[in-house]
Amino acid sequence: MISTLRFPIRSHIGWGSIEKLLPELQNLKLSNILIVTDQTLVKIGLVDQYLSPLKEEFTVNVYTDVEPEPTLRCAETLVAFTRQGEFDCVIGLGGGSALDLAKLAAVVSQNDGSVKDYLNLTGTKPLVHKGIPKILIPTTSGTGSEVTDIAVLSLEGTKDVVTHDFLLADLAIVDPQLTISVPKRITAATGIDALTHAVEAFLSINANEATDALALKAVKLISGSLENAVENGEDKEARTAMSFGSYLAGLAFFNAGVAGVHALAYPLGSQFKLPHGESNAVLLPYVMKYIAPSCLQKMNIVCDILTKEDKNPTPDDYLQIFYRLVENVGLPTTLKEYGISESYLSTLTEDAVKQKRLLGRSPMPLNQEDIFQIYHLALHGVKAGI
Structure with a gap:
């Protein structure tokens, strides 16, 4: 039997690996970055602690309208926001919900139509454009979203996904020190x-x-x-x-x-x-x-x-x-x-x-x-x- 294996383009793993973020962004020669995270991580200071150095070199917009078990509405709102912002990179920081939404922001925003058009069970459109670079940084040890091509959304009574190779991270950073504050x-x-x-x-x-x-x-x-x-x-x-x-x-x-x-x-x-x-x-x-x-x-x-x-x-x-x-x-x-x-x-x-x-x-x-x-x-x- 022939098996085909797929992985993110590159990953940095280990204690302190978040320090690789700034040089990676510098190599990409970016200017306008969108950070998708949740309000809790902002309130406890984790976002400022690890991402504030980026503001010295880039324009940074922090988006926190992230729901647990995100709905289709939540995803559509973020994709619309991303299209309007003309960002050239999306960083997902948080649990699986933030990472999944970051994938959709980076990819669907650069394609025609809405998120609904690309759902696995009911969607009718194929993704055509890879989208802008996406960097995924988990703050929990569980979802694995940083290494998959899947974004999960809650619908009426069930869940559905958008799945495509385009949703794979361009870079994953898995730093255990970011999980210390998890309850x-x-x-x-x-x-x-x-x-x-x-x-x-x-x-x-x-x-x-x-x-x-x-x-x-x-x-x-x-x-x-x-x-x-x-x-x-x-x-x-x-x-x-x-x-x-x-x-x-x-x-x-x-x-x-x-x-x-x-x-x-x-x-x-x-x-x-x-x-x-x-x-x-x-x-x-x-x-x-x-x-x-x-x-x-x-x-x-x-x-x-x-x-x-x-x-x-x-x-x-x-x-x-x-x-x-x-x-x-x-x-x-x-x-x-x-x-x-x-x-x-x-x-x-x-x-x-x-x-x-x-x-x-x-x-x-x-x-x-x-x-x-x-x-x-x-x-x-x-x-x-x-």
């Missing part, structure tokens, strides 16, 4: 998100030897450091391991894809505004139990890394292993804890079924009944059974 719950949620990327990429039907190596290293790094990063955000070693793990997981899932967990998580984000990482976390144990019979050998490899044991788990063991991971970092482990009741499971299922791009990579084909059963298990928790 415990966000550290936990984005960390489980990164772990989900790695596990689903490893189990994907599109996986290959290269993506497997990336995914397994990511699982090892993340599982070995997440609890420490949550409990002590200033733990340099834990934060560094999480940044590298998230980066590798991003490369793995960008090339092999994610599947059932993400397909079922999307409706939770759009219908109930659950943060993406928490949507993945609450579903991860139950999807893993359900699909385990289709990928026992690979599932055992993952669980050996997670438990640091060499044994032959049962389906209930898979459920418990992933359940404990989520529980130990303080995240909810059932849909009930988010106020979701049985009456919502049908509409969640209807929207999840639409995510054929994601479901098509699952090692176990998941039909409507399967998806409903997984939601039912996630609603009631580990004692529900299937």
Whole structure:
């Protein structure tokens, strides 16, 4: 089998790598820069701390109208703003929402039409122009957006994406010191998100030897450091391991894809505004139990890394292993804890079924009944059974 691997053009990774930003911009010979970030990062001083030196050499405009789980309206507003500003570079600084919006600003603003025209499920236009240079700098260890060609948007009842090689970063800077100020719950949620990327990429039907190596290293790094990063955000070693793990997981899932967990998580984000990482976390144990019979050998490899044991788990063991991971970092482990009741499971299922791009990579084909059963298990928790 021939596999094609895709990566960002260039990445700087490691503690202090943010110092590479200014010389990179100087080499590009730019004048007018748009920074897409969120108000929280401005308020805590992170934007000024790391990006204020740019103002001495460039015209800099900071855009902060960034929503968690960004809507189509949010993206359209930013793209219109970018077109009017005649910027020659976009820097995305923040979590996945800021990075995804920065991609759309850099690319769609230089093409005809609106963001809606380029959506995966309903869009009718192909992207023609690469757009202006984009530099993506994550401040969380989770989404992997800095290394993918995907921008995710919340729509009515579901989510959709714009995806194209043009959305790949021209430069990614992954500096663990930028994650020090991330609160415990966000550290936990984005960390489980990164772990989900790695596990689903490893189990994907599109996986290959290269993506497997990336995914397994990511699982090892993340599982070995997440609890420490949550409990002590200033733990340099834990934060560094999480940044590298998230980066590798991003490369793995960008090339092999994610599947059932993400397909079922999307409706939770759009219908109930659950943060993406928490949507993945609450579903991860139950999807893993359900699909385990289709990928026992690979599932055992993952669980050996997670438990640091060499044994032959049962389906209930898979459920418990992933359940404990989520529980130990303080995240909810059932849909009930988010106020979701049985009456919502049908509409969640209807929207999840639409995510054929994601479901098509699952090692176990998941039909409507399967998806409903997984939601039912996630609603009631580990004692529900299937």
